[in-house]
Amino acid sequence: MDGVYSDLAAQDQGNVDLAKDKATSDLDKAAAVAKDAIDAxxxxxxxxxxxxxxxxDQATTAAKDAVSGASTAADAAAASAAGQSTVAEVVTDATLRDAKLAAVKELDAKAASVKKAIDALTTVxxxxxxxxxxxxxxxLAAAKEAVNAAPAAADANAASKAGKLAMDDVLIKLTSSSEGSSTSAVKPASPEQPNNGLASTGGEIQAALVLGMLVLCVGALVLSTRLRASRR
Structure with missing residues (x-):
């Protein structure tokens, strides 16, 4: 009987060793895929x-140590899965950072383009x-704040899109105002209704409304981020 138990014990240990080998291999593969994603x-x-x-590397090493110390195949698999999850979180965070940087670059480029178009207007x-x-x-400032507060890449892209549309609207309002003033007589300003450019055309009002919406968006994103963090 002792021989039978010894054989079973050896078989169990062999299964654990195989599980550890697979768990370690899975960690190495996940790390390689993650690094490729970072490079991209x-x-x-x-x-x-x-x-x-x-x-x-740090997450992979820690997970391998846990796998090495596992006493059962299930423990080895669990340690590997936990390590792979941590590695995936690193990629997710880096991808979000990348999306935010891209969104900010797009906003800066859009602002420069709109300002150039404004300068080119000859009747303003x-x-x-x-x-x-x-x-x-x-x-631009409000949109960047919303982008930086975004908890996910989709939120950063949405904030960037809203900001770019708002900049376009400023230009559209200004262009419409200049076209209207060039084809109709301009009434003299009165103390009650001063002629103050954009304010009289609604451009600044529109920009202020969009600015307020972006600020609200920032608040919602910050609250969402805090709620997600508190649940972890």
Missing amino acids: LQNLSAEEKAAAKTAI SEADKAAAKAAVDRV
Whole structure:
């Protein structure tokens, strides 16, 4: 009987060893895939990519240690799964960072483009141009804040899209105002209704409304992020 028990024990140990080998192999594969995903992110700096890869290595090493110390096949598999989950979180965080950087770049490029278009308008006063560009800057700042507070890439992209549309709207309102003023007589300003450029055309009002919406978006995103963090 002792021989039978010894054979069973040896078989069990063999199963555990096989499970550990598979768990370790799975961790190595997950780490390699994760590093490839990090390398594919186009907006991260070399330093940010290196930091993400270091985090992947640390998570993989810790998981391998847990696998090595496992006493059962199930424990080895669980340790490997936990390590792979941590590695996946590193990739998710890096991907979100990449999306935010891309969104900010798009917003900066859009702001520059809209300001250039504003400067090219020949029937708009310098004061109105300055007011319009100031409105673009306010929208840009609010949109960037919303992007940076985004808990997911989709939220960052949505905030960027809203900001770009708001900048377009500033230009559209200003262009419409200049076209209207060039084909109709301009009434003199009165003390009750001063002629203050964008304010009289609704451009600044529209920009202010969009700005308020973006600020509300920031608050909602921050609250969502805190709620998710509290549930972890």
